[in-house]
Amino acid sequence: MPNAISISNLSKTYEGGFTALHGIDLDIRDGEILALLGPNGAGKTTLISLVCGILNPTTGTVNVQGHDIIKDFRAARQLIGLVPQELHVETFETVWATVNYSRGLFGKKPDPALCERILKDLSLWDKKDNKIMQLSGGMKRRVMIAKALAHEPRILFLDEPTAGVDVELRKDMWQLVRRLRENGVTIILTTHYIEEAEEIADRVGVINKGRLILVEEKKELMRKLGKKQLTLELVEGLPELPEALSHYDLDVQDGGRRLVYSYDTQAARTGIGSLLADLNRAGIAVKDLDTEQSSLEDIFVSLVEEAR
Numbered sequence: 001m002p003n004a005i006s007i008s009n010l011s012k013t014y015e016g017g018f019t020a021l022h023g024i025d026l027d028i029r030d031g032e033i034l035a036l037l038g039p040n041g042a043g044k045t046t047l048i049s050l051v052c053g054i055l056n057p058t059t060g061t062v063n064v065q066g067h068d069i070i071k072d073f074r075a076a077r078q079l080i081g082l083v084p085q086e087l088h089v090e091t092f093e094t095v096w097a098t099v100n101y102s103r104g105l106f107g108k109k110p111d112p113a114l115c116e117r118i119l120k121d122l123s124l125w126d127k128k129d130n131k132i133m134q135l136s137g138g139m140k141r142r143v144m145i146a147k148a149l150a151h152e153p154r155i156l157f158l159d160e161p162t163a164g165v166d167v168e169l170r171k172d173m174w175q176l177v178r179r180l181r182e183n184g185v186t187i188i189l190t191t192h193y194i195e196e197a198e199e200i201a202d203r204v205g206v207i208n209k210g211r212l213i214l215v216e217e218k219k220e221l222m223r224k225l226g227k228k229q230l231t232l233e234l235v236e237g238l239p240e241l242p243e244a245l246s247h248y249d250l251d252v253q254d255g256g257r258r259l260v261y262s263y264d265t266q267a268a269r270t271g272i273g274s275l276l277a278d279l280n281r282a283g284i285a286v287k288d289l290d291t292e293q294s295s296l297e298d299i300f301v302s303l304v305e306e307a308r
């Protein structure tokens with residue numbers, strides 16, 4: 001499949017000399033949902049602003065479905081919808097006027113049926129005649145999304161779409177994102193909520209201090225970097241760990257009544273079989289056992305810590 005966006009050696013040094021992005025190379029595939037994760041100030045918004053032509057790069061190029069973002073700005077920009085992090089909507093306009101106007105900005109003919117569908121999809125239809133200033137924060141955020149979709153972009157950037165949004169609305173947004181993807185829209189979202197990436201992304205990119213430290217299929221990332229833990233509930237508490245078990249990576253918890261064994265899912269041998277055999281040999285009876293896989297959050301925290 002062709003790439004929706006190709007980013008090559010992209011850097012940004014702001015006036016004053018601070019370099020917020022260092023030589024980013026990234027291909028965003030057509031039709032995927034890519035989540036960009038990174039701590040505050042990592043450079044996520046800078047990257048989005050460069051791709052959307054809001055900022056000029058210091059080095060590098062960005063190609064949007066074959067259109068260079070600088071040489072062929074209008075064609076490239078037309079393919080993109082941007083939902084910025086900050087809410088800035090014309091407060092005295094109605095929802096309906098705002099969304100229709102946005103479409104016109106891209107030189108597209110009015111399409112009331114499309115605007116109606118977008119507002120209905122975003123549960124804003126009953127607010128269409130309201131002035132934006134009469135809406136709640138979550139509704140204003142949805143208006144920003146409606147605006148970004150009004151010119152039928154093929155690529156949608158969502159910069160922290162669910163920041164400050166309640167759980168219910170967050171789930172609605174995820175559903176909307178999935179629906180857009182089903183219609184072939186490529187989606188790039190930045191988020192601090194790892195569960196968001198875990199829930200909806202196909203691939204995950206991690207940015208730290210202006211560098212893209214990793215881009216990987218979410219499933220592959222979790223498989224490769226995910227550790228598993230086996231928790232063993234013992235029939236009787238152990239006063240101390242027997243010598244025969246000292247070579248296992250075991251954590252003794254709950255006054256010796258629980259053993260937690262960490263193992264690498266990728267290792268040729270997990271060691272579980274021999275651990276259970278050694279427990280049996282040592283006369284330690286197991287009441288119950290449970291396994292748990294590390295979350296994307298654990299992986300993310302360890303990646304960013306490693307890069308420090």
Ligand SMILES: Nc1ncnc2c1ncn2[C@@H]1O[C@H](COP(=O)(O)OP(=O)(O)OP(=O)(O)O)[C@@H](O)[C@H]1O
Nearest residue numbers: 014015018020038039040041042043044045046047
């Ligand atoms: N106009 C500017 N001039 C100078 N430095 C800037 C400017 N805009 C952003 N920066 C710096 O660039 C770095 C990256 O900022 P950016 O907004 O891209 O981060 P981010 O990953 O989006 O962060 P957050 O998650 O907090 O939104 C930060 O150190 C920020 O202070």
